[in-house]
Amino acid sequence: MVLTKNEAAAALADIQETTRRGATLRGYRIGGPILMLWSVVWALGYLGMGLLPSHQWGWVWLVLDTIGAIGSILLARPADKATRAAGMKSQGNSLKMMGGMAVAIVFVMSTFYVLRPTDPAAYLAFPGLMVGAIYAAVGVFVAGRYLGIGAVMFALTLVGFYAFPEILAFWMASASVALFVSGVWLARA
């Protein structure tokens, strides 16, 4: 068999695209259960905000975020193991995940500290908007399905903020169902 340089380049591009598509689907399968876990964290956190006085909100989220972070690392472990078993250098995904979460938490707290919102609804809506924006950005740059998930979270947060401000915490807690369904959607990819 004799191939031209162009045919060889096209075949290599096909291999690269197939490998990328496989990695994206694998990523969805790992990300799905993690998203389901965070939907539970989200629901409990917002229920806490709806039921507890505001000075306790920070502690509620600190405990829940810690549980979520540990759970995410445990759920991502099979992927790290597979990476090592494949003889590839482990890219420290767990550390990256921890770093990403820490950045998000510090960003939210700093924003509240700087802007000092007087409307409690702003405290409830801002994390939802930020999570929606992060997922949408991941969707644009890495894996398309996250764009839809981010858009839904962003839209649900805005709908709750403008349409149901009195029950926003409970609205946000119920929006976690959308996150859970998104997790199932990813896990079945």
Add this chain to the structure above:
Amino acid sequence: MAQADDLIHQPLRLKIMAALYAERDGEPPEFSRLKAITQATDGNLGSHLTALEKAGYVEILKDHVGKRPRTRAKVTADGAKAFRGHVAYLRELVEGID
């Protein structure tokens, strides 16, 4: 110089081998997942998998999960070696190495 592999070079077989090679140390992918990765139809994927299996490049694993039949595919050691050789050939060609 590395040698081309006529059997692997067919476009869909190349995609199948690329997908299975990437998963060689993990859980063998199910037929439906392989279909999504390679964007092939059921019939096409089945016939090319059979061709690769006959060549000894792929192993087809059939079992049941509960009552649901499951078909998975796994690249063999010979298949992995042939794929690496073919990729090396393609690279040499692109880079202009004689």
